[in-house]
Amino acid sequence: MAGRERAARPAPAGHRRVRYPAAGTRWNGYGAGVSCPHFDHHEFLGDEDRYARYEELRACPVSRSEASGGFWVLSRYDDVLAAAEDWRTYSSAEGVLLPAPAGRRARQVALEQDPPEHTVYRQLYAELLSRQRVRAIEESIRATAAACLQRLASLEQGDFVEQVAAPVPIETLALLLGLDADVTARLRELTLTELSHVNRPDGAAPRPAFTLMDLLRAELEARRENPRDDFVTLLSRQDLPPVGMLSFLVGTVIAGHETTLSAATNLAYQLGREAALQERLAAEPALIPRAIAESLRHRSPVQNFVRTLTRDVDLGGQTMAAGDKVMLLFGAANRDPDQYADPDRFDAERYVDDRDAGRHLAYGWGVHRCVGAFLAETELRILTEELLRYELILRGEPRFVPVTFGAFLAIEELPVTLRPRS
Numbered sequence: 001m002a003g004r005e006r007a008a009r010p011a012p013a014g015h016r017r018v019r020y021p022a023a024g025t026r027w028n029g030y031g032a033g034v035s036c037p038h039f040d041h042h043e044f045l046g047d048e049d050r051y052a053r054y055e056e057l058r059a060c061p062v063s064r065s066e067a068s069g070g071f072w073v074l075s076r077y078d079d080v081l082a083a084a085e086d087w088r089t090y091s092s093a094e095g096v097l098l099p100a101p102a103g104r105r106a107r108q109v110a111l112e113q114d115p116p117e118h119t120v121y122r123q124l125y126a127e128l129l130s131r132q133r134v135r136a137i138e139e140s141i142r143a144t145a146a147a148c149l150q151r152l153a154s155l156e157q158g159d160f161v162e163q164v165a166a167p168v169p170i171e172t173l174a175l176l177l178g179l180d181a182d183v184t185a186r187l188r189e190l191t192l193t194e195l196s197h198v199n200r201p202d203g204a205a206p207r208p209a210f211t212l213m214d215l216l217r218a219e220l221e222a223r224r225e226n227p228r229d230d231f232v233t234l235l236s237r238q239d240l241p242p243v244g245m246l247s248f249l250v251g252t253v254i255a256g257h258e259t260t261l262s263a264a265t266n267l268a269y270q271l272g273r274e275a276a277l278q279e280r281l282a283a284e285p286a287l288i289p290r291a292i293a294e295s296l297r298h299r300s301p302v303q304n305f306v307r308t309l310t311r312d313v314d315l316g317g318q319t320m321a322a323g324d325k326v327m328l329l330f331g332a333a334n335r336d337p338d339q340y341a342d343p344d345r346f347d348a349e350r351y352v353d354d355r356d357a358g359r360h361l362a363y364g365w366g367v368h369r370c371v372g373a374f375l376a377e378t379e380l381r382i383l384t385e386e387l388l389r390y391e392l393i394l395r396g397e398p399r400f401v402p403v404t405f406g407a408f409l410a411i412e413e414l415p416v417t418l419r420p421r422s
């Protein structure tokens with residue numbers, strides 16, 4: 001693999017390295033007759049078409065797209081993993097969305113930084129999202145999940161997204177940060193407004209009068225004047241620029257909300273499709289973490305993020321130049337048949353153990369690997385345990401929607417009926 005540094009970290013358990021043919025022999029280094037398909041992450045593909053396109057991309061693993069100013073696409077597990085590990089070459093500091101959100105003045109802390117700037121904010125996130133803090137609120141997460149499910153079960157039919165998948169992550173984040181109920185009540189609406197604003201590639205949408213930023217800035221200011229025993233107060237006391245503190249809070253709410261919502265809905269959809277899976281998990285709850293991991297692999301909430309090359313890289317017979325944008329297509333890597341046999345099949349029992357289940361790239365890998373993964377998995381596990389008290393019946397097909405910049409994938413609405421399990 002010419003021109004690419006390998007990080008010293010061990011490969012994830014169960015991971016198989018794929019050998020490349022000699023570089024420079026062909027356009028893309030892959031067998032005769034392979035041509036690269038057109039790819040534009042803003043072109044919204046249906047659930048089936050998306051994965052068919054990814055299969056074509058993996059056959060031509062270093063492909064070029066001229067969309068959004070031009071970028072390279074890495075779609076094989078091995079390549080995405082290696083690029084995610086190698087932050088010195090594949091930098092996040094020029095942004096991870098393509099094109100950059102219109103009107104954005106500052107990069108998102110941690111997510112859009114490289115070490116050493118990244119490290120300060122990463123440590124702060126690690127503190128907010130520590131296992132200890134998350135474990136301390138487990139019972140509250142369970143109470144919220146149970147109440148949401150009970151409300152949904154009282155309806156003849158209801159939307160799983162609105163009733164359950166949206167409120168649970170929002171309430172959880174608010175609890176971790178120390179936000180009051182009136183502030184929490186506005187988070188979802190303002191997050192959606194923020195996402196719909198940045199989602200416009202033309203950037204023409206006028207900024208709303210009151211934004212998520214305004215709400216969170218007011219919280220920081222209030223804590224400076226009237227400190228409390230909560231995380232926003234702790235944050236307000238850090239020796240950090242105000243813009244960095246605000247970015248930290250916005251990042252927490254956006255990164256911790258839509259992703260978890262999407263993961264919860266995807267798993268509920270799969271349970272709705274497979275009554276046998278519901279039975280199996282209800283009978284053997286120890287399998288729930290693997291079902292969650294399989295759902296994250298199978299329909300990854302974050303389909304891609306972008307890096308900028310800090311030097312020339314030769315890969316698969318292709319030379320990518322310093323300054324070029326490279327898309328890490330997590331959603332395609334997670335369906336790579338060289339790593340997962342019959343990858344389009346949902347199979348919670350394909351893993352040797354929980355560690356093997358955790359090697360998917362839905363949380364990324366390397367220094368940027370999702371710092372909220374333990375929180376997300378705790379929420380998803382508790383939610384699934386509570387959900388399995390009911391039989392979930394689908395009442396229609398879900399609508400998959402692109403949420404932000406072709407990077408996030410979510411289900412907008414999932415009509416279901418819940419019946420108490422006898």
Ligand code: HEM
Pocket residue numbers: 084092096110111112122125129251252253255256257259260263296300301302305330361362363364365367368369370371372373375376
């Ligand atoms: C199932 C749910 C989730 C998924 C699929 C997910 C996915 C991801 C991915 C793919 C990255 C890597 C970004 C990169 O490599 O550029 C990431 C980073 C991050 N996630 Fe998550 N995430 C989830 C839940 C959460 C939660 C609950 C939080 C809590 C606030 C969170 C906060 C973050 C933050 C702050 C980063 C940036 C980390 C860094 O750059 O060091 N995420 N997430």
